[in-house]
Amino acid sequence: MIVGVPREIKDHEYRVGLTPDGARALHQAGHQVLVEISAGEGSGFTDEEYRQAGASIIQSAAEVFERAALIIKVKEPLLSECRLLHAGHILFTYLHLASSAELTKKLMESRVTAIAYETVEAKDGTLPMLRPMSDIAGRMSVQIGARYLEKTQGGRGLLLSGMPGVEPAHVVVLGAGVVGSAAVRIATGMGARVTVINLDLERLRILDEQYQGRIVTRAATQAAIEESVPTADLLIGAVLVAGARAPKLVSRRLVGRMRKGAVIVDVAVDQGGCIETTKPTTHSDPVYFVDGVLHYCVANMPGIVPRTSTGALTNVTLPYVLRVAADGVEPVMRSDAGFRKGVNLYNGDVTCPAVADAHGLRFTPLI
Template structure:
């Protein structure tokens, strides 16, 4: 199979979807790997490393899309890339289509087979390709929040962990999945006062046992969420409904009542966000204020640490890329229930219920 590795063009997105070592594995299995020029530069993987691994450097993006049967990306295509797709081509990437109606329509019109990293799920419900980026995003959310709490950057002028005689900042984490757990680890490590709110009580029990009284755990009801957020200095949105829009847990009214200079980092922004006032931002212009509260809504947060992210992502995606390329996409989907769950669009039809419901489109399950 011919596998295409395009250069990411989202704002300040320096990750690449495959390392040279990953390319070497695929070439060794008899596949042809085409890499767009300078696709790996931002992650520290120059073209020469791909050549040494046996990959070929495409003339340009158009050449790569014209040749490749399987397009492997990091982030969802931008609308300007969609005309490059051709019917029956397979796209394998993070998609987050529930919050992207225009992209959903463009990919439906292109009649591609679109498989999303974030909905590819193992039998136990775990999301193997979402997990590494969620771990990174969760850890980074606390670092970024601490940065914007500094007075120099518009925040309340707080040190997250406080000092002797001065209370630490209060970090409220909405969700205790991979993102929330990673955020909790860093927030506790930095000495913050941490409250975690999550629907799954067993997950809260596990965190409570792990941190031995160093965090407060709360079961969610709207009153408890509202009161806890109003007391927060930093709120981290870490809610996930795979493939669907995130529920809105924090209203505009509650945001308006938060302390001036407080910070919201909503990691769920790529699924619409769990804070009513959040909207997607970019690395070039990452924050804005609503009623004196800073909002950070960059959807591709792990792109800030591209080498770590690229290495972690390839570790997770390569086994699935091998299966898709060696068996062919349709056979791989039939034989692998995890990949089947990843299929969001199939040749002009919506095959993921969450995406269909988000846009009022007809849902047609895979047969």
């Protein structure tokens, strides 16, 4: 199979869909790999490294899309890329279609087979291709929040850890999955006072045992949210419903009760955000204020640590890419129920129930 790797064009997106080692594995398996010129530079991979791995360097994205059957990306295609897709393509990337009716419609019109990293399930029900980027984003959320708490950035002027005789900042984390757990880890390590709110009490029990009383765990009730959010210096949205829009847990009214200069980092923004005042931003223009509260809502946070992110992503995507390239997408769909859940669109139909529900579209089962 011919596998294409175009350069990412989303704002400040420095990741690439495949490392040179990944290209080598595909080449050694007998597949042809086409990499757009300079696609790996943002992650520190040169065109020569891809050539030495057996890939061909292609001068334009249009040629990559024209020649390849399997398109490997990191982020969802921008509308300018959608015109390059057609019914013969298999698109394998993060899609987050539940948050974009326009992109869903464009991809349906192209009749591309669109497979979302974030909804492919492993045999144990986990999301193997979402986990590494969620882990990175969770860790970064605290690092970024700490920076924006600085007065020069518009924040309250707080050091996350406080000082002897001066209390630390209060970090409230909504969700205790991969993102939330990573955020708790970094915030606790930096000396903040941490409260984590989650529906699953077993996850809270695990975190409580892990941190031995150093964090506060609360069941996700409206009362818990109403009491905790106004006291947060840094509020991290880390809620995930696989493939679906994130639920709005924090209202505009509640944001208005937060202190001026408090910071919100909504990691769930790529699925619509879990805070009512959330709207997507970019690395070029990452923040805005609502009622004096600073919001950071960049949808591709791991894109600014691309060397780490690209390596971690290829580690988990490559086994699936090799299977699809070897056998074709239909046999893999039939034989692997978890992979089948990753197929969001097929032959112009919506094959992911969460995406269909989000946009009021008809759901068509694959089998």
